[in-house]
Amino acid sequence: MAEEPIRVGLMGLGTVGSGVVRLIEDHQNDLCHQTGQGVSIEKILVRDRQKERKVAVDPSLLTERPEEILKNDRIDLIVEVMGGIEPTRSYLREALENGKHVVTANKDLMALHGAELLSVAARKGCDVFYEASVAGGIPILRALAEGFSSDRITKMVGIVNGTTNYILTEMARKGTPFQSALARAQELGYAESDPTSDVEGMDAARKMAILATLGFHMDLSLDEVTVRGISGVTPEDLRFAAQLGYVLKLVGIAARNGEKVEVVVEPALLPQAHPLAAVDGVYNAVCVYGEAVGETMFYGPGAGAMPTATAVVSDLVTVVKNMRLGGNGRAIVAPYREKRVKGADEIFAKYFLRLRVEDEAGVLAKLTLIFAEAGVSLEKVLQEPGCSGDEAEIVLVTHTASRDRLDEVLLRMEELPAVRRIMSHYRVEGGE
Amino acid sequence: MAEEPIRVGLMGLGTVGSGVVRLIEDHQNDLCHQTGQGVSIEKILVRDRQKERKVAVDPSLLTERPEEILKNDRIDLIVEVMGGIEPTRSYLREALENGKHVVTANKDLMALHGAELLSVAARKGCDVFYEASVAGGIPILRALAEGFSSDRITKMVGIVNGTTNYILTEMARKGTPFQSALARAQELGYAESDPTSDVEGMDAARKMAILATLGFHMDLSLDEVTVRGISGVTPEDLRFAAQLGYVLKLVGIAARNGEKVEVVVEPALLPQAHPLAAVDGVYNAVCVYGEAVGETMFYGPGAGAMPTATAVVSDLVTVVKNMRLGGNGRAIVAPYREKRVKGADEIFAKYFLRLRVEDEAGVLAKLTLIFAEAGVSLEKVLQEPGCSGDEAEIVLVTHTASRDRLDEVLLRMEELPAVRRIMSHYRVEGGE
Structure with missing residues (x-):
């Protein structure tokens, strides 16, 4: 040269x-x-x-x-x-x-x-x-900025943190509790000695803020991302999820209807046939949904x-x-789309709830009444004997409902004496 | 404006x-x-x-x-x-x-x-x-030309024809024979009235020639792509494959070691955990392997x-x-890498073979001797009673062997009187 x-x-x-x-x-x-x-x-x-x-x-x-x-x-x-x-x-x-x-x-x-x-x-x-x-290693920003420049992206769902995906994969495969899986990830160098940022979803939230800003052409800041980590996830959650045909993953979801937008990082259930369900270990993947292109996915090593x-x-x-x-600086497209972060009455999803209840007649009837009164219908119900003799474990999956309706259901359940504990609740993503 | x-x-x-x-x-x-x-x-x-x-x-x-x-x-x-x-x-x-x-x-x-x-x-x-x-709709050429511009791509494995993937998905799910699955695809508009180009792999071959030329920076022409279609694939092949933990797909493989290159389109078995194994229906996906990046995959609608x-x-x-x-024409990087198409002694893979043999003592011993003499070792053997009483069905999966060794094995089997028919043979891709 x-x-x-x-x-x-x-x-x-x-x-x-x-x-x-x-x-x-x-x-x-x-x-x-x-x-x-x-x-x-x-x-x-x-x-x-x-x-x-x-x-x-x-x-x-x-x-x-x-x-x-x-x-x-x-x-x-x-x-x-x-x-x-x-x-x-x-x-x-x-x-x-x-x-x-x-x-x-x-x-x-x-x-x-x-x-x-x-x-x-x-x-x-x-x-x-x-x-x-x-x-x-996944060229996802290029895909958003160039590959889909002619399309309007409506949703991105990503597994964008390898540490938590490794931990959840370990927990699902071996039934190990969160703490042991985390310790194993630390041994292998997949998790840092202070794992808070990964485990509590902050790392994923930063990536989702970047993806949403670029993909939606909206000025989205980190504090507009709702975040929940995986430290509360238990092997029982994973087991019940699997029994109902789901996989639990820490996902980032950025969704947009017109100017109304939601960006969230949370542990969520994916149907086993979802393209992200098979993404295991430290791998990352992002599903991108466009009005014209439909569903696409980009998969690869998330770190290293x-x-x-x-x-x-x-x-x-x-x-x-x-x-x-001589074209430097021209690739930058400043966000040009108005945005409004969705309220709890505008976020719609299916939800998975796991409860420990008194094992007595009429409990399920009381529970289902709460759902009915909140206008939330149920897709799946699973009841199993609990660990102690007088308890039962109930898992419910709702049909699509707004987040505020779910919150209402949760609140009323807390007040029900027969409900000993709401063990967990997760969004179900995909498969609508 | x-x-x-x-x-x-x-x-x-x-x-x-x-x-x-x-x-x-x-x-x-x-x-x-x-x-x-x-x-x-x-x-x-x-x-x-x-x-x-x-x-x-x-x-x-x-x-x-x-x-x-x-x-x-x-x-x-x-x-x-x-x-x-x-x-x-x-x-x-x-x-x-x-x-x-x-x-x-x-x-x-x-x-x-x-x-x-x-x-x-x-x-x-x-x-x-x-x-x-x-x-x-998958921005794969951009990924190759830009996203991986700093890496050296060593292999691409793709499901790049939606018609054949739909047909194979139907055959696998419902056990229907090729002709009925093809007719169904034609009804739905997924296959043309003359389906030859899709079904015989020519359409996929064209796409693989484009991918290999761009990804390897080599001047690869269409007649350097070895092509085999899916018209010979039977529901029995799919059933035996599934029994051994594989999925059968029409894949394009472009592989490179230094300047030695192979580009092929053929029905091949993928381990169920392979990223391409879950790509069903008319969807397309391409796995790209780079020296530095490792394994990535791009998934989305292949047509429409x-x-x-x-x-x-x-x-x-x-x-x-x-x-x-003012930068037009600058994106074109002319192929700069020398190439030599691999011979049959340079192509290494595992192979799946399905045979119908006489159900008599010593047949398996004769078969395994042929493999041993050709220097091909076996990973899996499955024997089942055949349809008629005096027949047995034998499925063999080899360890990695060169293509010319496999050809030698096939030739010697043809000559073995106890072998009534070699029902099928496929490459096994991935999972080495």
Whole structure:
């Protein structure tokens, strides 16, 4: 190649950063063919220059001073894989202000400050790409932004957190309780020592906020996502779900009717024939529903150094192509659709409820009366003897009902003396 | 919008063409937001102007004279949904020579003459996009060209023909023979009155040639695809497959080790846990395996007017964006990797064989000796009484072996008097 290579400033050299270095080096020839230009890493920001690295890098590339990248005129493009909100946000703002394009894998940052960074980028004619921030190696953001650009997306349902999916898969397969499955995930490195963000659904919520903003062309912020994690899920829930033909997954749902929108992350039941039902272990998948296209699904590794690095370097290739065309910053379509977050009377779903009740005559009649009075009809009822002799376990699946009706049912059940405990309740997604 | 809209010449107004008209009209506002420009249809080439149409179009747009589109200076972009090889190829060549961009849904044309059209386009600085030609509404070509641009794709396994997948799904669910399932598919409009191209695998072969060329960056022609259809598949094959934990699907496999490549379309067995095993009915799906990303899958409707129209209009959006950037023709990456089609001694797989043999002592010993002498080891053996009293049915699944070894085994079995008939043999894909 006669031309000068594109010079990259890499911020972060952890597992994903090392993967990026490896891909750029190993695939130099392919990258040249795709972009017409070489790609070289000019500087790498690290916290500690002396630290031993898993990947062989020229030590002279390493720096602990961010300004060596941010103020470096030779650098065209920043790849940010250091994570965190601050100082990362300030760094990327500064980079964009200095006319440098940004590729990031940082879902926390994009979910919280994506709109801000994208608006600086649009003003400066810079690219910001963040494919790696959602569902690792699955090119889902590209599919939304380009593949379905002519369609109107009405719903996205995703398994976008590998840690919780691994835990739920373990629990379902082996009947192990949540805590042991979590411990196993931690042993295998699938869960962090503080697993709160994954387990309580915050990680998935960030990804859903990014997907919904991009897919619906609406300005959706993280605090508009309703979140519930999986720490309350029990092996009994999974067993009863299976008995009724369902699989329990932590799903993100972003749904839209006109300008009314709902974004939620919660454990939900999926019919066994649902495309997401077979997505097990640390894999991720996102179902996308469009008015014209109907149902589609994108499946792949949701995390891992090399899959994530693939997404990062593919974004980098797009930036380089845009640089050659002079088209940077044009891919950014600012949200243009009005939105209104749905109230509990506008969210419709089927629900699964599991109750422990006194094993005496007339209990089921009292329960079903509550449903009838709330205008909620039942699709499935399952009664089994409970653990202790005087108890029964009742599982109910409703037909489609509004969320506020369900809340009313739950409230009235709490007041019913024969109901010892509402063990669990979950949305049933799909299969309407 | 102050700017003039982009003017489109539409060639063909069948079901897909009508879908394109509908999408462009209904989504005008969204298209403006995405591209910064309106899109209007300037002329529509039809065979018969007087014919009744399913979609309301201004009759003055209709023309029976291709030159009104091809030589029309007001038209920037051709959308070709008329199908066929000639005169379509000449039309598109002429359009490109006249500097018009092309979006096409024509797999036959792209499989046979894609290289030619792309080279004219590259010379003239024009775009040619053909997402709709493979797997209808699934944005798989984009994923290959952009999402995995940084990775090296090693294998693609796809269910890329909805007609045959519907037939096999029917056969598996209801135990119906091929001919009745085909008749049912024809009744429902899923199969054409002459179903040869679908049923014998030619349609899938065209799509696999397109996928392999794009995904491997190799110049692969249609006659390098080995093809076998499903007309020989029996309900018994499906039943025995299910008994051994497999599902039978018509799959396209494109596999690459370095420059050695294999592209094949054939009925093959997939383990029930394979991501493609649950893809039923007219749906399509493609598994893509990359060195870095690992396993991914893309699933969605493989055909249908609106899904296909979505792919067409999304391509159109990309062309319009490129026009605004002045970047047309740059997306074309000419095949740059050397290739050599694998010989039978270089293709490795597991195989499933079903035989009808004389029900007498020592037959299994003779059979297994043949495998042993060919150096092929067995993973599973299943013997059942045959239909007539003196027969037995034997099903064998081998461990991984080269194709030429399997051919040797088949040849020697033919010569064995105790073997009455080799009922079927299939490759087993995945689950190694």
